[in-house]
Amino acid sequence: MHTLPIELVLPQLIEVLSTRSCAVLVAQPGAGKTTQVPLALLQESWLQNKKILMLEPRRLAARAAARYMARLRNEAVGQTIGYRVKNDTCIGPNTRIEVITEGVLTRMLQTDPALEGVGIVIFDEFHERSLHADLGLALCRQSQLLLREDLRILVMSATIEAEPVADMLDQAPIIQSEGRTYPINTHYLSAKQDERLETTVVRSIRQALASDEGSLLVFLPGAAEIHRVAGSLASLQLGKEVEVAPLYGNLAQDAQDRALMPSMPGHRKVVLATSIAETSLTVEGITVVIDSGLMRVPRFSPRTGMTRLTTVPVSAASADQRRGRAGRLGPGVCYRLWTETEQRQLAPSSTPEIREADLAPLALELAAWGVTDPAELVWLDPPPAAAYQQARELLVQLGALHEDGGLSAHGKRMAALGLHPRLAHMVLQAKSLELGALACELAVMLSERDILSSARGRDADVRTRIEVLWRAAQGEQRADVDFGLCRRITAEAKALMQSLGIGPSAQRSSASGLLLAFAYPDRVAQRRSTGRFLLSSGRGAVLPELQALSNERYLVAAELDDSGVESRIYLAAPVLEDELLEAFDGRLQQEQEVLWDSAAGTVKARQRLRLGAIIMKEKPLQEPNPDLLVQALITGIQSESLELLPWNRSARQLQQRVIFLHSYAGEWPDMRDEALLATLEDWLAPHLYGMTSKGSLGRLNLTNILEEMLTWEQRRRLEEWAPTHIQVPSGSRIPIDYSVMESPTLSVRLQEMFGLADTPRIAKGRIPLILHLLSPAQRPVQVTKDLASFWREAYFEVKKDLKGRYPKHYWPDNPMAAIPTNRAKPRV
Template sequence: MGPYNDRDKRDEKTGLTSLNYTTERHGEKRMNELPIQKVLPELKEKLRTATSAVLVAEPGAGKTTQVPPAFLEEDWLSGRKIIMLEPRRLAARAAAEYMAGNLGEQTGETVGYRVRMESRTGKKTKIEVVTEGILTRMLQSDPELADVGMIIFDEFHERNLQGDLGLALALESRAVLREDLRILVMSATLEAEPVAALLGDAAVVNCPGRQFPVETVYKPPAAGIKPEQHMAAVIREAAADHPGDVLAFLPGAGEIRKVQAELERGGIPAGCVIRPLYGQLPQQEQDAAVRPDPASRRKWILATSIAETSLTIDGVRIVVDSGLMRTQLFSARTGMPYLATGQVSRASADQRRGRAGRTAPGVAYRLWSREAQDHLRERNAPEILETDLAPLVLELTTWGVRDADKLLWLDPPPAQAYERGRELLQRLGAVTKDGMITDKGKRMAELGMHPRLAVMMLQAAYLGHGRLGSTLAAVLQERDLFRGAERDADIRSRAQAVCMWEQGGAVRDADESALKRIAQESKHIRKQTGIAASEKVDLEKCGLLLSFAYPDRIGQNRGNGKFLLTSGRGVELPGAQLLSRSAYITAAAVDDRKGAEGKILLAAPLNLEDIQRYHGDEIVDDTVVEWDRTLGSVKARKQTSLGAVILRESPAEQPSPERVVLALLEGIRTEGLGILPWTKHAKQLRQRLQMMHHADPEWPDMKDAALLGSLEEWLLPYLYGAKSRTDLQKLQLAAILEQTLGWDKKTRLDEEAPTHITVPSGSRIIVDYSNPMQPVLAVKLQEMFGLRETPRIGRGRIPLTLHLLSPAQRPVQITSDLASFWANGYFDVKKDLKGRYPKHYWPDDPLEAIPTRRTRPQT
């Protein structure tokens, strides 16, 4: 059996396949060379003569663990450190542990790592594997990076926001302060050319991977089967038909729990064990999924995309891919982030498939069809294009950049999302109106958390509620402690549960692993901000502290569990609960994916006194003059408001006539033109003018949109003194519309679009202009005797459409060609009408007959 199939060759500490190991054979020591070893001389040579390079190394090449140590002895490093960025904590720890093991050391000696809340480095550390946010903090505190000689961006194809930011800042640092700083971008699936161009036409080094054959099986679910049932069934089938451990990809922890429950319900075969793997799991449980099972059982690993790249989990020969992933998106409509589950890209699907062939031949089951595979998008969208950019804006403003376009980006931050982020930071007091960082903003940036949570922590510490603030910040960065559909949205119960757990008490219906993580995060935040663990906690201040983080989500009760936020957004509680009675709340988490009303996930009550005391700078007193649809009148009120929330209201004194008129105009726009008194005369005048506009655009447009859009020009002067629907009925619209015309146009209007036409009988018949393209003259047939041609208007350009009527005033013929009717149609009409109306006049020759409005002409 070859070394890649030998499960006993795994590193006992990390559980990762030994990517560069020695074996004894006939007393000889030989190196089992990885593919990356063949290109390392070329890569090292490129970076001796240049400061940038791009390494595209296929899965299994060994880039993550072999590249950093290869540069330790380079002269240009001059004893300085190598920093390598990994997108995920698990991969960062595993890579550092593996490299240290290769050197026969513990982590924290030559090789160390730094991730949030955990650091294993020492004075001798020359290679630091860090998560991306750590690099940002390093650059902000020391832009020169005096003790760093090289930065490696690993798995850059994932295009995380912090990765893009870290690269932009590193390139700026090199351009301004450190021209000798080496930057290496590495990936398995990266499009190298754009990155190489961004780095200044950097050299690209390609390295093939070491990938064993992987069979691909498409298994779309049958109609009616639940996703967790289908996933569990395929895992069982695959494990029965193929050797090795199973790695199943699911979008999130919730789906992992459902599949685990489904598998356990059907019974786990002897010699097998289920191992969940996702970011929020305690390190011990993550290690259990990655490392060999102590009892040598086959592992069924249920993982999120955390296992998609970087890690090689020895023993995995079966992949079952749901084809789904979860990402955080940002709603430009509401200004709120939300989690969305969607299809993976083709690149991600291939990465997942490749997990089955890292150490031996394998098989990948895809839970979708071949046809669906053809419609997958090529790559995942970069996070910078889809997420909340407030953290990015804060980092760039702290860096001293007001315009993001001043830095180098693969994908520049979208202007609209960037501006929204800036507006939020201005509201939080982190950035001035001209884009400069404030002292408060600098302190927020140092905390390394989302600006909303950072400002909450600063305010909480100032008010003596730092411990409660740290608990809330930790709760909001973790999935919900409580499970099940019956949980309420009151965040106070979560904060109370954490406090009880920290004091050693039992917490019913809570996820203990989540409690532990929240307590650790809260402790880390307290350490950052110097808050004593013994500080008392007042749970009734939850709403106040949250209001500092979410001033745009202070909500006022509208009844039935619905609230109006200061942002103007409507939200509601999922079912009746105690929070439904609160006059005011702060909504910390809102699901905005469906419906007109967002669903409140986490909130706390807030009292009016605290709103007035702590948000007084944003409270505005104003006299509001506006149209009230219920009253059908302009209404004036004194209002005290916080954003869209009206805190207090009372009647106002008589407002100025100008404000009343403007409110009345808005009322007309709201109600539509139908609120105005359109008499027959006014309506016809409007239609005549529209006919003239159709023939000549210089004439005023009389369509609804045009009239509503120009109310200030033609109607406003006549509204003074009016304020209600009743007052509007006194307007003389025909006279008002005529005032929009000069003397010349009035004359032309009467000539070209007359109100009436005199017909041969002597009658003046009104012209119907309701269709400006086809004016109509409705007239009794007998009144038109003797007229040879169709009457025309518009200086002879427009023939009238004649509705020739029976004695009962019903159309018997519609024509624009009267001569043709007399010659061809009249005799058939005469035959029909003479039988029905024998007393009326039906001459044989209509052109020589006497026109009459009576039954018969008078002689």
């Protein structure tokens, strides 16, 4: 057997771990670190016959690594080497190396924080930076610092900046293992082609089969693309010597084994894989890699509180990992289905999941650990504060946390289940309603991809899936159903039922909506129109196509995206109003709503029962709070302007007079419309009690109300400083027009001003009035601020022009000596 590159650094690693509690090992894929390192450490004296735990990010890789190490020792899995993954354990009383998935480590730590009986925890493929890996490392580090100084931690990775990890582990030594790969000829697309991804992939596979030797490893973003490509290849009849093998995490065990095994002599294999085959798995016989350059990752939106799978370009590091798979056995070929320009634009590495994931599971685990503030732990990347706070708010809503952040008894039971907190809450609530069996099936089903391959968008009903699951268990066949996935869901649901002591019950899919409401209280949806809904969170949601659920009054959305104004609903179930009222009795909000109805011109008072943004029930409110009525009237006036009030000439004139005085003396109140609107609560509100409509506002005496804004002294001075009228030489009292604040005007017939030398003034003589001197027909003939100048200069021209038109009127030669009159001619 040839020497693996990792063997060259094993002595150095063993020496470091003999004296240090932490180390970082960087080794390229294929170096042998996953299988050789645990075996090399097995007999170390510091281990003291304790166990080695090695974490793998995926179940498939954990099983494969355990089987390979057991084979190296000529043993069966479950003897010295075993594995523990979700719902599948293969260990024995003599097992010393346990290959586990990250969620299993979290459960072990919560049960035994000191990890008694464990000598070292190895984090393999840490560069993937899954949320559970970051959490597991933080918890192990605290356990090491507080409880177990002798516990070793080894972080292994293919591509990672080792220095930050080493710093986190108290300047842990870094051991580098140089990989061994053969030359790889890399081909890029010459230009972006306008065709479907699957078409490009199939064409590249045919080209590689024709021009290259060996088996092919094809990277695709997800299972859906894998199935479409496999279907296209089946129709091409590639020949019996070419085997097409899918490889993804949820694939049945025997199918996974077939994909990993070398092909028979004279045969070739085309392995269609997700990113699961990047690093931790060895696919035998691969010499050609075809890389779509895409991967599917979960993205959590704090804005909506929803997670959706998103297809994104791979990082440059991931692309190099994939390419390296072609150079394990000899010279290889890599076809990259993107251009060299796009290659230069790839991100250097993938974003750690903790920065973009739903943090509700993390927050629950930390609360179970006894930590309320993540800053109490050492993190490579701390959880984002906003997303973490949102996660804690959800846990409070689900009853897992008290308001002070402490873990409740219900939260403790939720954490023990190892499900997402939403689903754990649903299962526990369902058990008390004797719906536990259905809840377990829903919980497992919602944790997996859709069992119906062609229903997305056309049939969002969760009940359809549950009934398909039941019929599949009876052996019913359907072309669009993934029966392998159905079998696994049924098996995992039974295991969950067994762990909770739940027995089988009558099959009743109609309760699905109620159970989903427990898991997704923020996604209860009320119909607004056919196919369109309002979520209790306040967002809109829509069913992409018309279907049976489109006219349901209430739905609960289990899966939806967060794009656009309205989220598209992909999975949902109907729920009855009475079920919601009973289930959320303690969370429903009683509120009084008193609003101005502009169309009706009145205040309407309603009593409402709310579930978040959804109004469940509504009726007229009897005897509403008078203060709320007044506030609603004020809101109506502010929205429709002051014209809603009963203005008359007297009120407007008073307003204008005070506005004029305010412009010259700031101690006078500001009565401009915008100022009055802004201060309605101060000057108008006390007079609105007992009024509810535009009609009732007509009872207001605005003149008196505005006068109340003046002090006693201001009321006394008002007539002196800004009189309503002024007496002119003819004896008439003429009103002053204050509508133009800067220049109050007096419109008066010219003959009534004879004998007056100076322009009349107001504001204690500071402001001359603008005189509009009128003809006998009340038309302006002159506008002036200087009456004396008018008599001297302009009067004679006006007299010449008007005397002929109005011969019966008085036109003296000397206006200063003439008798003023309000008649055609003065009385003698």
